[in-house]
Amino acid sequence: MKVTEHIKQANGKTLFSFEIIPPQKGQNIQELYNNIDPLMEFKPPFIDVTTSREEYVYISKENGLLEQKITRMRPGTVGICASLKYKYNVDAIPHVLCGGFTKEETEYVLLDCHYLGLDNVMALRGDAMKQEKFFLATKDGHKYASELVSQIKDLNSGKYLHEIIETPYNSDFCIGVAGYPEKHLEAPSMDADLRRLKEKVDAGADYVVTQMFFDNKKYFDFVDKARAIGIKVPIIPGIKPIAIKRHLQVLPQIFKLDLPEALVLEVEKCKDNEQVRQVGVEWAIDQAKELITQGAPVVHFYSMGKSENIKSIASAVF
Numbered sequence: 001m002k003v004t005e006h007i008k009q010a011n012g013k014t015l016f017s018f019e020i021i022p023p024q025k026g027q028n029i030q031e032l033y034n035n036i037d038p039l040m041e042f043k044p045p046f047i048d049v050t051t052s053r054e055e056y057v058y059i060s061k062e063n064g065l066l067e068q069k070i071t072r073m074r075p076g077t078v079g080i081c082a083s084l085k086y087k088y089n090v091d092a093i094p095h096v097l098c099g100g101f102t103k104e105e106t107e108y109v110l111l112d113c114h115y116l117g118l119d120n121v122m123a124l125r126g127d128a129m130k131q132e133k134f135f136l137a138t139k140d141g142h143k144y145a146s147e148l149v150s151q152i153k154d155l156n157s158g159k160y161l162h163e164i165i166e167t168p169y170n171s172d173f174c175i176g177v178a179g180y181p182e183k184h185l186e187a188p189s190m191d192a193d194l195r196r197l198k199e200k201v202d203a204g205a206d207y208v209v210t211q212m213f214f215d216n217k218k219y220f221d222f223v224d225k226a227r228a229i230g231i232k233v234p235i236i237p238g239i240k241p242i243a244i245k246r247h248l249q250v251l252p253q254i255f256k257l258d259l260p261e262a263l264v265l266e267v268e269k270c271k272d273n274e275q276v277r278q279v280g281v282e283w284a285i286d287q288a289k290e291l292i293t294q295g296a297p298v299v300h301f302y303s304m305g306k307s308e309n310i311k312s313i314a315s316a317v318f
């Protein structure tokens, strides 16, 4: 079922959902299930599965030189979605990226999703590759998520890359896109970034999931500004519990977001990461409770492959 239908059917009740990361290649999928199992009692209507960018690896050659190869360390997003859908009877949402894929490859990914009965896709540009400073579009791929949304919309109406096929068997994907309550790191201003978000919605996006934030006011302001420029689709807040002391440096560095001073002070007081996790859980519980009181359609958690802290939060809130 579509995310928008889940929200409609919930009739104002806030839903619980989360995002997982595919295992590194060579690892057993059972570990993923072990992390998902404890969260299923909170009845998530959907689970997101990320897609990682490809990266360069260097292979030693006999002549002593290194050969540069490109590989994806966490492949399998669509396969994992299918396994979750049929194992847990839950809607699993693959993240489909511009980066690393030609439009042709994207068409095949979308067809796989359609054949597997996946009703939703999250359309994202993707981050820059680890070795790159800035995002570089793949040759014959998309530069911005809005272009990817248009391709998905086209496919929904039977318009393939090279032909229009008139058939009753088209896909009908519900399309999610990313939004940034503290502005995307490359955007010149908040207003400019919001205009870009509006372009994604105008291209056909059905809902927005936000980047993580730690101060709910940032989300509420973001929703107000989005509504003021005519973005009417559901805006789902994404939150992540702080889990290690290093998050104080890493999260602002990677996502260009601010951590509230009260949270920073609490984390700084912690003697070890067990205490940090507790602070992170309590902070996220307060965030989630307020988001629910203010009528957020869903509270979406970035699990980063660990379910223990998400379970503690969900137990206190849902």
Ligand code: FAD
Binding pocket: 049, 050, 051, 052, 053, 095, 097, 123, 124, 125, 126, 127, 128, 143, 144, 145, 146, 177, 178, 179, 184, 185, 186, 187, 188, 192, 193, 196, 200, 209, 210, 211, 212, 238
């Ligand atoms: P876009 O919407 O294309 O925007 C990227 C930047 O370009 C923004 O600064 C925007 O303002 C600007 N822009 C947009 N259109 C134009 C235009 N026409 N002209 C000029 N500027 C423009 N990354 C992954 O690699 N894998 C994942 O699975 C993944 N999942 C995510 C899930 C969520 C909920 C979120 C919030 C992010 C996720 N990301 C993921 C990270 C995301 O890929 C990065 O934040 C990426 O840098 C931007 O993606 P986007 O889809 O928002 O890009």
